[in-house]
Amino acid sequence: MTLTPEQNQIISSIGNLKINAVAGSGKTVTMIEYAATRPVSSKILYLAFNKSVKQEAIRKFAARGLSNVAVETAHSLAFRYIVSGSRYKVKSQGYKTHEIVEILKLQNIGENHAEYIVANHINKFVAYFCNSDKQKLQELNYLDIVTDVKAQNFVTKYYNYITHQTRLLLAMMDRFEIEITHDFYLKKFQLSQPVLRYDYILFDEGQDASPAMLDVFLKQQAVKVIVGDTHQQIYGWRFAVNSLEKVDFNTLQLSASFRFRQDIADLAVDILRFKKHIGGYTDIQITGKGNSADNKTKVILARTNLGLLLEAIKLVANRNIVKHIYFEGNIHSYTYADDGASLYDVMNLYAGKRHLIRDKLILSMKNIDELEDYIEKTEDAQLGMMLSIVKEYETDIPQIIKEIKEKHVADDEREKAELIFSTVHRSKGMEYDTVRLVNDFITEEKLEKLAKQIELSEVSTDRLNEEINLLYVAVTRTKNTLYLPVDLTPAKTDCSGSIHLYNDDEWYNTMVKPYKVKACNGKKIRKNYPNAYKPWTPEQDNELTAMYCENVGIREMAKHFGRKHGPILSRIKKLELEEKYE
Helix, strand or coil, X not given: CCCCHHHHHHHCCCCCEEEEECCCCCHHHHHHHHHHCCCCCCCEEEEEXXXXXXXXXXXXXXXXXXXXXXXXEHHHHHHHHHCCCCCCCECCCCCCHHHHHHHHCCCCCCCCCHHHHHHHHHHHXXXXXXXXXXXXXXXXXXXXXXXXXXXXXXXXXXXXXXXXXXXXXXXXXXXXXXXECHHHHHHHHHHCCCCCCCCEEEECCHHHCCHHHHHHHHCCCCXXXXXXXXXXXXXXHHXXXXXXXXXXXXXXXXXXXXCCCHHHHHHHHHHHHHHHHCCCCCCCCCEECCCCCCCCCEEEEECCHHHHHHHHHHHHHHCCCCCCEEECCCHHHHHECCCCCEHHHHHHHHCCCHHHCCCHHHHCCCCHHHHHHHHHHHCCHHHHHHHXXXXXXXXXXXXXXXXXXXXXXXXXXXXXXXXXXXXXXXXXXXXXXXXXXXXXXXXXXXXXXHHCCCCCXXXXXXXXXXXXXXXXXXXXXXXXXXXXXXXXXXCCCECCCCEXXXXXXXXXXXXXXXXXXXXXXXXXXXXXXCCCCCXXXXXXXXHHHHHHHCCCCHHHHHHHHCCCHHHHHHHHHXXXXXXXXC
């Protein structure tokens, strides 16, 4: 194979090295060739980001004949050192809020569901400490990661109690009294000051390393190479740090992407320029060298699990044009929050059917008002999204979910799927021929408003930076065609060969039928249809209903609302105006 000058410079380098690699730039290939040029007697460790990447790397290194390379993830390495042969038992899914209440025998301390709110914060504090590079819990201030005012007030009031119970839970894990979490044995690994006997350590996806694992990496005597994309850090919610910015090694670049064409590269750069609103942005160059014309794999990408589920619900509720779909990861996980509560539990609470609720946390709520109070005090975004879905679709949810699961194909039949559904986090490191983004990412307009709150300490710069990174990662998953909501498009972007702005009618028809939507100009759409694709408000729904009853024409409605004809017709159908008023 022919390597680029940038790749050759990396391969011939000596000493510790930091590589900033843009999306699709062939960093795995580069690392394999780097390893191949080291002495055969060298012992090399390649640290992969997750299990699927590890398995793929094992295959690729073996195919290159590199038997001197060990491939591990941070957790598989820590597991071997800490858990294997010990008395520790691992709780694979982590602890749910109600389980922590039961283990610690937490009591209500004067506010509604205070024991569950405390347990939620204990869970987060444990994860915060275990992923940190600190030696002791008291070296951290948990309030540093609490952003909502109502949650801050609660934590401040009960800070000493939360801290004490967090230390107690950690101690119980350490004494073999309860099962340990994956985060816990990674922390034990870091605190044990391990010596990894390798000549070279290659750390992939370094931008999403936890401080704990970065601490282990930096303390080794081996030649160290860390590679990643500073703009692909999207795991801050798991307390990852952008290690590329914290490592003072010689820096080289991989700036050419072999995945997509130049128009996608230009769009990606325009999105990264959003960071100018929050400061600290340095111009980046991306060269697009991709030339794929394939249209086999088609994916819908969303920012969140529940945002993706909502998109699937819309598809099944309003249309019947797709026979086979596939969700990356376990499809059942999309109807559950990380804490274990299900969409059905929230629905049954909303409907007053408490006898059908299985989750103990949701069962402890008397009504939806109490759940909303809990969501505010814990900053539980997943439960908040579930509640939004329930309010929108109510008791239709079971039938809709049933239809989604009936269309879902098994892992070994993935190629049969006409549409793949995935979140940005699950799609990390993957690529697809055609990508459509759900309109649940941050917009430049919203970013500008939030940026004004930074000086007031009402919003985190790191959080906004990661929101921009999520959009960047999403658009760079495509090899051929990208469908983008108007709201997400940088103001100066003109649609070209690879990029299309869409509405729902154009999108779903295009995905199933063999024709292409004509390329469109983002500025022209914004000018002619200023409200295109924006959410409908209750006031607008009332206006539309009145106009429909007065037999106002579609053309006049479209002009009045500043929208195209398709969305007007779709909203009429959504509100069932034809059935109600004909």
